[in-house]
Amino acid sequence: MRQDVNVFIYLDVKKALEEGMNLYISNN
Helix, strand or coil, rough: CCHHHHHHHHHHHHHHHHHHHHHHHHHH
């Protein structure tokens, strides 16, 4: 259960970072 949660959080953070990078690049 813990591993699944950790993976979910990791993927969520990765997705957020990717979206943040896209927004950052788009704004510039």
